[in-house]
Amino acid sequence: MSDHTHVRPWRHIERRKSRQIRVGSVLVGGDAPISVQSMTNTPTTDAAATIDQIRQLEEAGADIVRVSCPDVESTQAFRTIAREAKVPLVADIHFHYKRGIEAAEAGAACLRINPGNIGSADRVRDVIQAAKDNGCSMRIGVNAGSLEKELLEKYGEPCPDAMVESALNHARILQDHDFHEFKISVKASDPFLTVAAYQQLAEAIDCPLHLGVTEAGPLRTGTIKSAIGMGNMLWSGIGDTIRVSLAADPVEEIKVGFDILKSLGLRHRGVNIIACPSCARQGFNVIETVTLLEEKLAHISTPMSLSVIGCVVNGPGEALYTDIGFTGGGKGAGMIYLNGKIAHKQANDGMIDHIVDLVEQKAAELDAARAAELEAAE
The missing domain is CATH 3.30.413.10 (Sulfite Reductase Hemoprotein, domain 1)
Structure with a gap:
């Protein structure tokens, strides 16, 4: 913002009140700045290439970077990667509970996980304990393209009610284990579905929300779709951390993310x-x-x-x-x-x-x- 202008009342966005969690050194939620994230697309087992891409993302201004950990070789490499990274890393875990435990022990600041996909109650408890022992937060990531079978049968198709019910069910699992350091995302490739789900979720729970229009597409069209979807939510005060999902160089995701926040006066960089x-x-x-x-x-x-x-x-x-x-x-x-x-x-x-x-x-x-x-x- 120019140093010789002032904030006009009609430019003010009142952010939703959310509780605050910590992702490594980055505060998310509450009155913390909206953080901008991206994700590496190099093979995690290639630690050198992944570290190099994280460096590029750091230089572009990334606050948090997500790294996929699909197998034990990846979590082994993750230890080296986390040691070299200057920003907090989120380990992307989907189904195997051991990967969550390994990533937490290897230096992950956050685990991207769906508790309901891990399996038995004992496995969920073990992952939560690993997160507690290692100071990890978690992100519950609900995606319209991978909703639980029972919810699809109940609602007939992906819809805001189904996505929010999935998110709250997963949140309840963590809360029942006295774990509250989590954020939630409810993403879809359809901006209308995405916005409706987030609006409903924002009223149902006070945790921080991670925004994104998933699989938005290539650089130009994905940027437009993301700006429409996330801009709508940010304008209404919803959102504590964002990721622009583009089929493009991950550095472009950081640039677009900051441009969206900059255009709304929510954060200024460059x-x-x-x-x-x-x-x-x-x-x-x-x-x-x-x-x-x-x-x-x-x-x-x-x-x-x-x-x-x-x-x-x-x-x-x-x-x-x-x-x-x-x-x-x-x-x-x-x-x-x-x-x-x-x-x-x-x-x-x-x-x-x-x-x-x-x-x-x-x-x-x-x-x-x-x-x-x-x-x-x-």
Whole structure:
């Protein structure tokens, strides 16, 4: 958010009140920031490749990363992976209770599991005890595509009632064993079904909710579907941690996740670029410029705003509310704005590098000011 603007009442989202749990070093729920997650797609048994992908996700800003542990070889590799990761790892466990115990002992911060799929009451108890002994939380992950047979027979098809009943049944198993460090997801590939299930679940239980539209699709269409589904829920205050499920590089999931939160004013990371779609009035190639700026500013994690507008119709107005702005004019030059005020004229030639320099300088100033505030508070 720009440092010279203020939060307007009509932009305020009141988040649902949920109890707070801990996923390693990350707090989830309560008043904690909404965390952004992704999942590795490398073979977990290839520890080096998985660690490398986790590094990429960490650099993109991931708060939590999930790693699949389908077999004993994977949980063996997980110990090495967890030791190298800087962010908490969630071990994805589906059916075999021993994998849950092994992952908890190997350093998992959270187990993604459905208690009802583990088997006997003794096995459930053993996994819960392993989680307690090793400081693990759990995520109950309900998916419309894998609902219990009895619920499908009862309701006839995947529906919000069936998904919520499944989630609450699983939650009850954990609660009966005095385990309360859990979050729940009720995902479907249909955004309408997803939203309806989460809305119903949000009223039925106070645990943190992990949001996602599962199997959303490829980068463009999956992003749109996720933004519609999760944006709807986040706008109404539902959601404590999110994962955008894309058939794309997992790093893109982190980028899209932060963009969704940024667009709703729920969390800010990196440069928020405001740009016009361009038209015949443009004084420079807006699309090419914005594409290059997005690439060159990807390393900036400091929250700030940048407007890049092709002409003077809306440019000056947009620049009033951004940290840095460039408005195209005529004769191969435009105006640079800093903190909403005209700073100087800038030729189109060299404009991109100049804007990058300004952004980097601004980031350094904001980081230094934030560090001074933290030092003074201590």
